[in-house]
Amino acid sequence: MTVPVIEARNIDLTFQTADGPVHALKGVDLTIDRGDFVSFIGPSGCGKTTFLRTIAALEVPTGGSLTVNGMTADAARRARAYGYVFQAPGLYPWRTISRNISLPLEIMGFSRSDRRDRIDQVLDLVDLAGFGGKYPWQLSGGMQQRASIARALAFDADILLMDEPFGALDEIVRDKLNEALLELWRKTGKTIGFVTHSIPEAVYLSTRIVVMSPRPGRITKIIDSPLPRERPLEIRDTPEFIALAHEVREGLREGHGHD
Numbered sequence: 001m002t003v004p005v006i007e008a009r010n011i012d013l014t015f016q017t018a019d020g021p022v023h024a025l026k027g028v029d030l031t032i033d034r035g036d037f038v039s040f041i042g043p044s045g046c047g048k049t050t051f052l053r054t055i056a057a058l059e060v061p062t063g064g065s066l067t068v069n070g071m072t073a074d075a076a077r078r079a080r081a082y083g084y085v086f087q088a089p090g091l092y093p094w095r096t097i098s099r100n101i102s103l104p105l106e107i108m109g110f111s112r113s114d115r116r117d118r119i120d121q122v123l124d125l126v127d128l129a130g131f132g133g134k135y136p137w138q139l140s141g142g143m144q145q146r147a148s149i150a151r152a153l154a155f156d157a158d159i160l161l162m163d164e165p166f167g168a169l170d171e172i173v174r175d176k177l178n179e180a181l182l183e184l185w186r187k188t189g190k191t192i193g194f195v196t197h198s199i200p201e202a203v204y205l206s207t208r209i210v211v212m213s214p215r216p217g218r219i220t221k222i223i224d225s226p227l228p229r230e231r232p233l234e235i236r237d238t239p240e241f242i243a244l245a246h247e248v249r250e251g252l253r254e255g256h257g258h259d
């Protein structure tokens, strides 16, 4: 049974700037169901980050309505409905990996023993068991990004919002992290919203691909993936994968039609 987790209806968001209004989002309608893996793809400035931030109550829409787990985005944020992973790992260099993961838990008032259990559990989930005592600078970029994912997972929110988390990594590391993320998603059943610029990444990871276009930022196409949930990397060489990538590319091209 599908259970809607995020429901956006006719969302508008206009930023007032010194150069005039910027229509970052216009008429965005989207339902994300529990356990979906939804990628947002589109050219720079089409509002992908703004939409993710709106779900996370980091931006307030100027029109439309948005619910997260049946609550307002702000109530959902206070109920710790989601973890947020930024493009850069954003780990404090003077704290060990464990103590970086611990920080939000400390702020939320988790007990010391609860924090210890959760840290062990999420380090294991992102395949960093044994690295908790290291400092961020002792880890590779990919490991640091896994640590930041662990931090977002630590309080066990059922929604994970990820803004281009692997954009700065080389392709081999990115492949590995894509595989690891899929595995984690299958194991935990979380609902994931994922911003990317990469067509293969969107196609490999998602159950639904949301294609956006700029000026004003809007959804031009939503593609439901026919690929199975179990996806070895080699799936990228199959005709189904290639056809889907083609469909996304066409969607991106159509969105540019007015340029």
Ligand SMILES: Nc1ncnc2c1ncn2[C@@H]1O[C@H](COP(=O)(O)OP(=O)(O)OP(=O)(O)O)[C@@H](O)[C@H]1O
Binding pocket: 015, 016, 017, 022, 023, 024, 042, 043, 044, 045, 046, 047, 048, 049, 050, 051, 217
């Ligand atoms: N706080 C802000 N104030 C004014 N304009 C903003 C603000 N945040 C974003 N914008 C503008 O809103 C539009 C959408 O930006 P957004 O960052 O959501 O796009 P994006 O699709 O995530 O782009 P990218 O792929 O480059 O990250 C852009 O034109 C951007 O300049």
